[in-house]
Amino acid sequence: MRDVLIVAGDTGETDLLTTTLQLAGYNVADTAGTGVEGIVRIRRRRFDLVVWDATLPDLKDVARGPRLASDELPPVLFLITCDYLHTLLPGLGKRNDDYVTKPFRTTEVLARAEVLLRGRSSKGGAGTAGYGDLVLDDATCQARRGGRPLGLTPAEYRLLRHLLANAECVVSKEQISRHVWGDFRASDAIEKLVSRLRQKVNRDGAALIHTSRGFGYWLGHARG
Numbered sequence: 001m002r003d004v005l006i007v008a009g010d011t012g013e014t015d016l017l018t019t020t021l022q023l024a025g026y027n028v029a030d031t032a033g034t035g036v037e038g039i040v041r042i043r044r045r046r047f048d049l050v051v052w053d054a055t056l057p058d059l060k061d062v063a064r065g066p067r068l069a070s071d072e073l074p075p076v077l078f079l080i081t082c083d084y085l086h087t088l089l090p091g092l093g094k095r096n097d098d099y100v101t102k103p104f105r106t107t108e109v110l111a112r113a114e115v116l117l118r119g120r121s122s123k124g125g126a127g128t129a130g131y132g133d134l135v136l137d138d139a140t141c142q143a144r145r146g147g148r149p150l151g152l153t154p155a156e157y158r159l160l161r162h163l164l165a166n167a168e169c170v171v172s173k174e175q176i177s178r179h180v181w182g183d184f185r186a187s188d189a190i191e192k193l194v195s196r197l198r199q200k201v202n203r204d205g206a207a208l209i210h211t212s213r214g215f216g217y218w219l220g221h222a223r224g
Contacts, residue, residue, distance in 0.1 A: 002048040002117060003029040007038035008079065009056055017051055020106040021113070034058050047074050049113055054080040054099070075116040079104060082178065097138075098165060101178065115165045131167050131219065134201065134208060136160065145205060155180050156197045163209065163219035172216040 004026050008014045011033075018028045029047060032038040035056045042050065050073075078099035098112045115129055129136050133146040141157050143150045152160065162179045163171060177185045180193065194217055198209045210218055 001025065001027045003027050003046070004113075005030050005032070005038065005041055005047040005050045007032045007035065007041075007050065007056070008053040009033055010053070013053070013079070016106065017109065020109060021051075024110050026113070042073065049117060050074055050076045051109070051113075052076050052078050054078040055102075077109065077112055077116060098161075111169075112165055129161075129164060131164055131208070132221070133205070134164070136164060145201060148204065150200045152197070152200065155193060156200070159193060159197055160201065160219075163217065166219070168218060168220040170212045170216045170218045175216070 002025075004021055006014050006017050006021075006028060008017065008031075014031050014033075018031070021028055026049075029045070030041050032041050035052075035058045038050070038052065041047075076097040078097065079102055080099050081102050098116055100108050100112055129138075134143070135145070136143045136157075138161075141152075141154070143152050143157060143160055150160075158180045159176060162176065173187060173190045174184075176190055176194075177183070194209070194211075198207075201209050207222060208219055210220070210222065212218060
């Protein structure tokens, strides 16, 4: 059973997350109501995953999250509002972390938690995740397919990471815009970004990035 620490100032959110994670088979080993308390908990014992409210007022540097040595810090799933999202995005990919926006859906929390823990335990080591022969390394922000480096730009890497975190599920243009840039971008800018990424990922192999017309894009093997 995976041990989880929840760091959130809202007791309602803490209770909801605790129930959701426990029903999914996780062990909520501890909780904290402030960022300072969260750091104390992490230094006191090891957790497999931390769910961290990035809007806590006592830690304003949300892009860094809890300041600990890399060997002390488990994967972190940030909870964040759109107003704070621009401060968090530049730090993603430097560690094994991810985020969901508030108000969050419990299904999305569970999906992101699973991806984070899967990446930590994969053969590639901490901070890696993959789908088939596609592998992403968050420690270096590098992606490769079948051993071939993809040479992604930061925006392309964030997009691919988001598609991978939601593998086999359709992601809307609005979701992509919020994740990649932290604000709204025109439809043609998103389409151009997806097109560039698709060319790099799908080259020399079966297509992994697909369009669901009128809905968005998804990563996975072709259906039917």
